[in-house]
Amino acid sequence: MSVPVTDPDAQAARASASDPTGLHRVLDDAVVLPQAAQRLDTRRELWRDEVRVRVETLNLDAASFRQLEGKHDHDGAAVRREVLEIVAERGKMQNPVTGSGGMLIGTVDEVGAESTLGLAVGDRIATLVSLSLTPLVIEDGLERWDGRSEQVPAAGYAILFGRSIAAQIPDDLAPGLSLAVMDVCGAPALTARIVRQYDAPVVAVVGGAGKSGSLSLAAARREGAAGTIGVVPHEAEASLLREAGLADEVVVADARDPIALRDAVTGAGGPADITVVCVDVPGCEGGAILATAERGTVIFFSMATSFSAAALGAEGVAADVTMLVGNGYTPGHAAYAMDLLRDSDGVRRLFERRL
Amino acid sequence: MSVPVTDPDAQAARASASDPTGLHRVLDDAVVLPQAAQRLDTRRELWRDEVRVRVETLNLDAASFRQLEGKHDHDGAAVRREVLEIVAERGKMQNPVTGSGGMLIGTVDEVGAESTLGLAVGDRIATLVSLSLTPLVIEDGLERWDGRSEQVPAAGYAILFGRSIAAQIPDDLAPGLSLAVMDVCGAPALTARIVRQYDAPVVAVVGGAGKSGSLSLAAARREGAAGTIGVVPHEAEASLLREAGLADEVVVADARDPIALRDAVTGAGGPADITVVCVDVPGCEGGAILATAERGTVIFFSMATSFSAAALGAEGVAADVTMLVGNGYTPGHAAYAMDLLRDSDGVRRLFERRL
Numbered sequence: 001m002s003v004p005v006t007d008p009d010a011q012a013a014r015a016s017a018s019d020p021t022g023l024h025r026v027l028d029d030a031v032v033l034p035q036a037a038q039r040l041d042t043r044r045e046l047w048r049d050e051v052r053v054r055v056e057t058l059n060l061d062a063a064s065f066r067q068l069e070g071k072h073d074h075d076g077a078a079v080r081r082e083v084l085e086i087v088a089e090r091g092k093m094q095n096p097v098t099g100s101g102g103m104l105i106g107t108v109d110e111v112g113a114e115s116t117l118g119l120a121v122g123d124r125i126a127t128l129v130s131l132s133l134t135p136l137v138i139e140d141g142l143e144r145w146d147g148r149s150e151q152v153p154a155a156g157y158a159i160l161f162g163r164s165i166a167a168q169i170p171d172d173l174a175p176g177l178s179l180a181v182m183d184v185c186g187a188p189a190l191t192a193r194i195v196r197q198y199d200a201p202v203v204a205v206v207g208g209a210g211k212s213g214s215l216s217l218a219a220a221r222r223e224g225a226a227g228t229i230g231v232v233p234h235e236a237e238a239s240l241l242r243e244a245g246l247a248d249e250v251v252v253a254d255a256r257d258p259i260a261l262r263d264a265v266t267g268a269g270g271p272a273d274i275t276v277v278c279v280d281v282p283g284c285e286g287g288a289i290l291a292t293a294e295r296g297t298v299i300f301f302s303m304a305t306s307f308s309a310a311a312l313g314a315e316g317v318a319a320d321v322t323m324l325v326g327n328g329y330t331p332g333h334a335a336y337a338m339d340l341l342r343d344s345d346g347v348r349r350l351f352e353r354r355l
Numbered sequence: 356m357s358v359p360v361t362d363p364d365a366q367a368a369r370a371s372a373s374d375p376t377g378l379h380r381v382l383d384d385a386v387v388l389p390q391a392a393q394r395l396d397t398r399r400e401l402w403r404d405e406v407r408v409r410v411e412t413l414n415l416d417a418a419s420f421r422q423l424e425g426k427h428d429h430d431g432a433a434v435r436r437e438v439l440e441i442v443a444e445r446g447k448m449q450n451p452v453t454g455s456g457g458m459l460i461g462t463v464d465e466v467g468a469e470s471t472l473g474l475a476v477g478d479r480i481a482t483l484v485s486l487s488l489t490p491l492v493i494e495d496g497l498e499r500w501d502g503r504s505e506q507v508p509a510a511g512y513a514i515l516f517g518r519s520i521a522a523q524i525p526d527d528l529a530p531g532l533s534l535a536v537m538d539v540c541g542a543p544a545l546t547a548r549i550v551r552q553y554d555a556p557v558v559a560v561v562g563g564a565g566k567s568g569s570l571s572l573a574a575a576r577r578e579g580a581a582g583t584i585g586v587v588p589h590e591a592e593a594s595l596l597r598e599a600g601l602a603d604e605v606v607v608a609d610a611r612d613p614i615a616l617r618d619a620v621t622g623a624g625g626p627a628d629i630t631v632v633c634v635d636v637p638g639c640e641g642g643a644i645l646a647t648a649e650r651g652t653v654i655f656f657s658m659a660t661s662f663s664a665a666a667l668g669a670e671g672v673a674a675d676v677t678m679l680v681g682n683g684y685t686p687g688h689a690a691y692a693m694d695l696l697r698d699s700d701g702v703r704r705l706f707e708r709r710l
Contacts, residue, residue, distance in 0.1 A: 019614065020672075021613070021614075021645070021671075021672050022671075023613075023614060030611070030612075031611075031612045031613070031614060031615070032611075032613070032638065032641065033613050033641040033668060033671065033672070034671065035641070035664065035667050035668050035671045036638060036640075036641060036664055036668070098663065099661065099663035099664065099667070100663055100667065101667070128670075129670055129671050129673070130667045130670055130671060132667050132671075133667065133671040163672050163673055164673065165670075165673045186670065256385070256386075256387075257385075257386045257387075258376070258378075258386070258387065258388050259374065259376075259378060259386060260386070283387065283391060285391075286387065286388040286390065286391060290376070300662070300680070303662070303663050303666065303667075305662045306454065306662065307655070307658070307660045307661065307662040307665075307680060308453065308454035308455055308658050309390065309391055309454065310662075310680045311658065311680050311681055311682060311683060312390050312454070312455065312456070312485045312487050312488065312683070313388060313390050313391070314680075314682045314683070314684060315483075315484055315485055315520075315541065315682060315683030315684045316376075316377075316388065316389065316390045316484050316485055316487075316488040317375075317376050317388070317518050318484070318518055318519065318520045318684050319682070319684065320682075320684060320685060320686055321682065322679065322682070323679065323680035323682055324677065324678060324679060324680070325655070325662060325665045325666050325669075325678035325679070325680060326666055327666060327669045327670060327674070327675075327676065327677070327678055328666060328667070328669070328670030329669060329670045329673050329674065329675060330675060331675055
């Protein structure tokens with residue numbers, strides 16, 4: 001149901017003030033981008049470059065969900081209550097501790113006259129910008145969610161800004177599968193770009209049996225890695241990753257133990273020219289740096305990464321490594337990740353296990 | 356005064372357990388690197404690959420000092436008390452809020468038989484690894500320091516590990532000047548490397564009149580930047596930077612205001628192919644991303660950088676930019692920075708003003 005803007009004067013005033021970054025919806029006193037804001041304006045009415053989406057499912061970021069689960073000792077009702085409180089208070093789903101959000105699936109409800117996202121009313125889409133900057137209203141109290149999984153059935157609406165990213169959900173994949181792939185599609189795209197900058201590199205992926213990890217392993221192999229090493233926390237995940245056939249070597253190590261991680265990767269054909277960190281636990285910076293060869297690159301995709309631990313950690317061991325903040329956006333990232341999944345039974349099986 | 360290890364058995368036991376990263380001095384229960392540790396072992400006796408240094412001066416990291424100053428409302432005695440408490444408790448000077456440390460000047464007191472750092476007793480050196488991972492004992496209660504500046508006269512000792520970095524202090528530069536240059540020498544070295552990866556890029560340096568900022572501007576020009584833009588917070592710094600002659604354009608903007616920073620850089624010949632963030636205030640991630648061209652690079656040198664704000668900020672505005680964690684170590688970084696300073700009167704004047 002589209003609610004048109006009926007007052008032309010008010011519409012003109014808002015239109016003149018809108019910014020493609022969404023700045024016009026920030027309610028904080030300081031001028032900050034929506035991602036850094038404490039509170040967003042969630043009004044239904046659109047600025048002329050915006051799009052409104054009717055929400056079906058939220059997919060909470062893994063680091064955020066784990067923090068909430070831990071804080072509330074796996075009490076699903078308490079987790080649900082806190083998510084509702086956060087969204088009501090902030091006008092967006094941004095975990096105040098991890099700073100992260102997640103993404104959503106929905107149907108386009110109304111498209112502003114000046115939107116350039118290429119969407120039409122009725123399109124079924126996933127948003128590829130974080131929930132941590134997306135104006136969001138929940139209207140059903142999350143009554144269909146037990147608070148025990150990252151996928152949250154929800155009714156309500158969300159707003160996309162002028163400069164945003166949304167991808168149509170492919171017809172040939174189940175929506176939940178598409179959402180899970182899109183949620184992490186920045187990782188394989190950036191991994192692929194970095195692999196192409198080296199000549200037949202050795203690539204280690206910490207958290208190789210996870211969603212972003214398995215896609216990153218598949219991307220590394222496709223782009224010409226000479227060897228791929230998957231690091232997992234225990235034997236059960238090692239078996240899964242071996243069955244999936246995505247890594248030349250699979251090793252078990254606690255990524256928070258820097259010496260154990262260094263020794264595991266070195267023993268499996270490393271040090272790695274490229275180390276990709278895909279595990280959402282704090283304290284993996286030191287091990288990732290030590291597992292990486294001189295002039296190598298570490299890509300941090302985990303939202304649990306500490307900037308100062310990475311910067312000072314590398315300096316502290318005189319490591320000449322390039323360290324990248326894992327940017328969730330690379331052009332074409334969603335299509336690239338979908339293609340990896342369609343191409344690889346191993347990736348697909350790992351994903352389907354986690355749905 | 357060197358205190359030799361007299362018990363051969365004890366020495367052998369320790370020697371067998373030492374690790375070049377300094378892991379053997381971590382007192383935490385968990386296996387973490389010294390930088391991530393809560394407490395370090397500060398015993399005077401050396402493992403065989405270590406070096407002990409008699410401390411003359413500590414140079415606190417700017418972000419750390421600013422945090423302490425703010426917390427104690429510029430009460431120097433209270434700042435001094437907290438620094439003493441931190442060092443006594445943790446066995447290292449690591450600000451618990453910012454996670455950062457600083458560096459020190461001293462004289463080599465004893466060199467372990469298996470050290471590979473190339474140092475000799477009596478050498479006057481600066482340590483180029485962070486104080487946040489350096490075992491440190493203060494023996495004079497910091498009685499010669501008023502708690503009001505980052506440079507702290509101190510008596511005591513510090514330990515360097517097997518894999519560490521220390522540079523001899525050049526004869527032709529005042530020690531305080533050398534220390535100030537070495538403290539930030541990672542920034543110009545990494546900036547230079549990235550500039551060489553582009554073809555005549557436009558380089559913007561946020562905090563261009565500061566220590567790491569002015570050296571980064573000089574490095575960008577030396578390595579062939581087509582244009583350099585220095586961003587400063589107010590007119591007084593703008594005058595200083597214009598007089599120094601280090602940037603083609605000097606603009607005033609609040610780096611925490613993303614739209615202001617974007618517009619300032621764009622108006623001065625940007626967007627930048629490379630944006631270097633050298634200001635130690637939180638909240639500059641969004642503006643740096645928006646000031647940078649597609650396929651450009653942002654280098655974050657500020658310890659106040661938030662990993663998640665950077666990662667989600669770029670994704671949130673669909674920015675295809677490479678974001679680097681500013682690694683404080685690049686081979687040859689100290690010599691490169693000293694050379695920039697010797698070569699540029701402008702850099703030298705800015706540094707001498709701040710001593």
